[in-house]
Every structure is written in structure tokens, then in C-alpha cells.
Amino acid sequence: MADKYDVVVIGAGPGGYVAAIKAAQLGLSTACVEQWVDAEGKTRLGGTCLNVGCIPSKALLDSSQKFVEARDHFSLHGISIDTPRMDIAAMMARKNKIVDQLTGGITGLFKHNGVTSIQGRGKVLAGCKVEVTDKDGKVSVIEAGNIIIAAGSSPIAIPPAPIDNEYIVDSTGALEFSEVPQRLGVIGAGVIGLELGSVWARLGAEVVMLEALDELLPMMDTQIAKEAGKIFRKQGLDIRLSTRVTGAVVKDGKVEVTFTNAEGEHREVFDKLIVSVGRRPRTEDLLASDCGVNLDERGFIYVNDHCATEAPHVFAVGDVVRGPMLAHKGSEEGVMVAERIAGKKVQLNYDCIPSVIYTHPEVAAVGRTEQELKSDGVDYKVGVFPFAASGRALAANDTDGMVKIIADAETDRVLGCHIVGPSAADLVQQVVIAMEFGSSSEDLALTVFGHPTLSEAVHEAALAVHGHAIHIANRKPRK
Secondary structure, X not given: OOEEEEEEEEOOOXXXXXXXXXXXXXXXXXXXXXXXXXXXXXXXXXXXXXXXXXXXXXXXXXXXXXXXXXXXXXXXXXXXXXXXXXXXXXXXXXXXXXXHHHHHHHHHHHHHHXXXXXXXXXXXXXXXXXXXXXXXXOEEEEEEEEEEEOOOEEEOOOOOOOOOOOOEEOOOHHHOOOOOOOEEEEEXXXXXXXXXXXXXXXXXXXXXXXXXXXXXXXXXXXXXXXXXXXXXXXXXXXXXXXXXXXXXXXXXXXXXEEEEEOOEEEEEEEOEEEEOOOEEEOOOOOEOOOOOOOEOOOOOEOOOOOOEOOOOOEEXXXXXXXXXXXXXXXXXHHHHHHHHHOOOOOOOOHHHOOEEEOOOOEEEEEEOOHXXXXXOOOOEEEEEEEHHHOHHHHHOOOOOOEEEEEEEOOOOEEEEEEEEEOOHHHHHHHHHHHHHOOOEHHHHHHXXXXXXXXXXXXXXXXXXXXXXXXXXXXXXXXX
């Protein structure tokens, strides 16, 4: 007889493990199916984010940024040291230790909350059943009152640059280099490409980024994206837009890359090549043909505003559904679904989900961009404050970038916030909270911010919306 649970979650990444824990906290018998295993054959929880994505990349970003500070900036503070050297093996060991600690922590949370962890590849069958194939090929079936699909995503592969996991790597391989490549090529200048390119550029690699699009970060506010591009290029990233890679061949331990741009076809040689052109939903062999779950035209699982599929009692969250592939989006969708299964009528405010690029400085955003509002004919006002005018940023020698707040011209309600600068990820969250409560730019302007803090830049940008900034000359109101 098949095991039966109130909730069966497929995938133990940020969307899946959070959904499983929340469901168990709500009194529902819960199992989580995860196919990832470590070298010892033990289930590895946390998905892409904790194992080969968000967490390890941030560990390397932090280590490499500290190296840059020691090498280039300590002397400004009166600190004299010998020429710093980076021990790549030690850096990688620290990264791996952090990953082990966090993935092991999820195992402990599952035990504490009564979630049953099941190793295997899950597949949704008709009748709200889940087929599980374990690492040895043994197949079993679980009955579920409800199913939550949180299978995540995989790096997109492109024919011109086939991955060999040695010279041509995807984002996972780029986290495992044993030495700094002298010359590093990166296909794609999106979020992942910029973060990984930054890591190795800081450590001494000559980094060339080949981006097919005509604009850098087109999903971001144009003003912020342009400012970020200037900063990244100043840091040494060679970002080439309107550049399409047509081939990549490994010869004599090097990668020969051919690409085209406005000037024609070119060839360059790199020690390593990172393919970072985006991610795709992981839906291969996930859905039985008669299970009732359908895919949209882009290959994502079709869901409504509450993440319900077209099959009764089957939901999907995170990277396998519409919207940006953000770990925190998947987590909050998982919470929403678990609570709705438990009978609570909750919903997620998709207008208030922030996004962050963890370069230095960071780039962060929430809400509408200026170009979107212009396209939709919305009348709005803008306030901008540069970190160069921030006392705290100046004291920290971290003055690149700006805060930009956009508000409705008639109601003054905050419509968006876009930041490139120090601690942008944390600063934007202040505006996320304000937007969640429907705040106006005047609400932010009337709020007392501590001094001296980086968050004062948010305060000043809110003041600047109506031309009332204190620490910069105010721009004339936009007509």
C-alpha cells in the first residue's frame, strides 16, 4: 500500500523546503522528495540556491571583495600590509563549509518540524499521486492530498558553446575553478554573468563579457543600468554589447571563441569560458501526460495567481512558474500555497518582490521602472540622490551609485525604487516595506532616518521627489 501524506512537495530548494516546513507547521502531514545526493549518496537539501547558486556565489563574492579592499583600499584608511595573496583553495573550502552548514541546517529543520525527507526523482501522476525513482532505480508511488511542485531550474545550454565542465563551464562550474584564469570569457552579461565575472575579475582575471542584447540589464531601470555599466567597466569588466557568440572550440588547453558584432566576425582565445545565458524550468520527466498539469508557451508550468495548476490539488511554485527566477519569490509562493491548502485565504503581492544583483556595488530594485511607466502613459515624479553626497558612504569610501524613487504624480504613492550602490540589497527592503503598506514618497520623507547611515540616501531620494532634498541641489520638477 502506498504511503499517503496531506502534502507532497517535489524539490527541496527555497520554494520546496520552505513550503514543506510551513505545511508541517500548519499541522499537515508532509513529505518532500529531492533527487540531489552528495558524494556519499545522502540526500542533499537546498536545491540550486544553497548548493550551487545563491549561497556559494555570495561566499565567493564576499571573499573576493575583501581581497580587493585589502589590495586596493586599505592604504586609504592608513592600513599598511604586505601585498595580499589569495589562497583559492582556502576560499573554496570556506564556501563549501558554508554550503554544508546551511544544507545540513535544512535537514535539522525537517526533523524538528516533522517533514519526511524522501530521496528520489519525483514525477506527478494522475489522481494526485507522486512516483518516486530513487538513486538505485527503485520506483515507488506516494499518494497525496495535495502536491506542490518546486522542481527549480537548470542553466540554459547553447549549441555554439557546448559545456565540457573543464574549459567551457556553466554557472556551477564557475564556482569550482582551482586557480584564477588569466583570461576569462563570459557569455551573457545578466545577473549571474556579472556576479561570476566580478568574482574572478577581482582576483586578477581579465574578464570579457559577450552579451547579445543591445542594452545592459534591460529588465532594470535604464538610468540605474547605465550607471551600473559605467561602474562595472571602471572596475575592469570588458562588457561588449550587441555581440553574438557563434562558436567555441577547445584547442591546446584554451578556448577559441568566435563571435560577431557590428564590425563583423572576430576570434579571441580564453583560458576558461563561462556560459551564462539564463535558466530554464526543470520539467523534463516531471509530469505524466495524463496528470492534468499543463505548460505554457515558454515551457513553464501554467498556474493562476495563487500558484494552482489546472489539476485539482496540484500547485507549482518558484522557477518552474511564471515570473522572475528569484529564491525569495519561490519561498513566499511556497508559504502562500501551504497556507491556502490549510484553508487560509492569503495571497502574494507580486508588485513588491525585490530583485538584487550582488556585485559591488549592489544593484537592487522593486516595483515599476521609469521606462515601463512611460510606456504605459503613467504620470509620475522621480527623486534621485547620489551616494557621493552621503556622509556615511564617503566615510566608508564607497560612494558609487544612487538611489532613485518613483512616485505617482497624482497620489504620490511609491511605484518603484531602484538603487545601485553600497548595501543596495538592504536599502531597497526599506522601500519594499513602505510599498507593501501603500506609502507615499511623503511618508518616507517624513520618516526619521538615523545619521550617519546609508539609509539616509533613501530619505533624501524621497525628499527629492518633490524637490525638497536637503543635501543636494534639487532638480527642477519634471513637466
